[in-house]
Amino acid sequence: MKTIEDYRALLLSHLEQYNSGSKQPYQLYDPIQYILELGGKRLRPTLTLMTTDAFGGDTSKALNAALAIEVFHNFSLIHDDIMDNAPLRRGQQTVHEKWDLNTGILSGDAMLILAYQLFESYNAVQFKALTTLFSQTALEVCEGQQYDIDFENRFDVTIPEYIKMIEYKTAVLVGAAMQMGAIVAGASVTDQQRIYDFGRNLGIAFQLQDDYLDAYGDPKLFGKQVGGDILENKKTHLFLKAMELGSEQCKAQIKQLFTETNLSSVAKIETALALFESSGAATATKQAIEQYTNKALRCLSDLPITDAMKQMLQNFGLELMRRSS
Numbered sequence: 001m002k003t004i005e006d007y008r009a010l011l012l013s014h015l016e017q018y019n020s021g022s023k024q025p026y027q028l029y030d031p032i033q034y035i036l037e038l039g040g041k042r043l044r045p046t047l048t049l050m051t052t053d054a055f056g057g058d059t060s061k062a063l064n065a066a067l068a069i070e071v072f073h074n075f076s077l078i079h080d081d082i083m084d085n086a087p088l089r090r091g092q093q094t095v096h097e098k099w100d101l102n103t104g105i106l107s108g109d110a111m112l113i114l115a116y117q118l119f120e121s122y123n124a125v126q127f128k129a130l131t132t133l134f135s136q137t138a139l140e141v142c143e144g145q146q147y148d149i150d151f152e153n154r155f156d157v158t159i160p161e162y163i164k165m166i167e168y169k170t171a172v173l174v175g176a177a178m179q180m181g182a183i184v185a186g187a188s189v190t191d192q193q194r195i196y197d198f199g200r201n202l203g204i205a206f207q208l209q210d211d212y213l214d215a216y217g218d219p220k221l222f223g224k225q226v227g228g229d230i231l232e233n234k235k236t237h238l239f240l241k242a243m244e245l246g247s248e249q250c251k252a253q254i255k256q257l258f259t260e261t262n263l264s265s266v267a268k269i270e271t272a273l274a275l276f277e278s279s280g281a282a283t284a285t286k287q288a289i290e291q292y293t294n295k296a297l298r299c300l301s302d303l304p305i306t307d308a309m310k311q312m313l314q315n316f317g318l319e320l321m322r323r324s325s
Helices: 004-018 026-036 043-054 059-084 101-121 124-151 159-185 189-216 237-245 248-257 265-279 281-298 307-321
Strands: none
Touching: 004 043, 004 059, 026 059, 026 101, 043 059, 043 159, 043 189, 043 307, 059 101, 059 124, 059 159, 101 124, 124 159, 159 189, 159 237, 189 237, 189 265, 189 281, 189 307, 237 248, 237 265, 237 281, 248 265, 265 281, 281 307
16 A cells, blocks of 8 residues: 555656756746645645555546646746746745746646646546636636635635635645546545545645644744734634724724734734634634544545545544644
């Protein structure tokens, strides 16, 4: 039985082969090669290969579908970085900073097309299923990004609205990655939906955990500055729960804090954390993480896969949730 590292090694070998050589015009293809070589955990395409194997399929036949997920994900990162005016990605210059804005836009556009091309190696039935799922997912990712932008200037965002935003922006791509693996393996439509729901709920839990760790994580273990979302005035689950559960005084303090421009970074973070704690938002967010993790794990129970594969998928999901706090 393969390990998670075995699946990742298969993917990286295929990616290296795909990304080798140079294409012209260099100004279009060099940025694509650059972003694909920047690394990252490659979680989504690894899940595609794991799922194909879980349903008894040939993982080598799932490599192009897995790679399509990775190429699309990195396309979205290029455009996200442009929209956020971000200077760094994985510790390196973002594409639009290393080259220029127009190159970032055009190379990102090309990556979306390249992702679709990777499905051309599949038979007609699989091609239709894969591209239909991919198109729906890609559109939802764009919708999620727009919701996120819309929320920046709103103080009346509800928890259901926020969950829908992170579902579309983050979770649907995890679900689609797993469903693609099931499609390649020839799993039934019912089982495809179950594994999609596992990935989708896991993706929601992962993003909620990300919200929580941004505020309460150990920066050495989490890998990011703690309190970054607070400093950027992001309406995370913690913020929204504080606005939902807090007293009128607490809500007024939070609203003022998230429009404050003269407060020091340390003071702003410390004040926000205190309000998240006193309002019950911190506890409520931890409960939501557990709720969506359990929903994901329940999706595995009825799948016609071996207990060993169920355990591997469960362990993978729980490991994501155990990123250090």
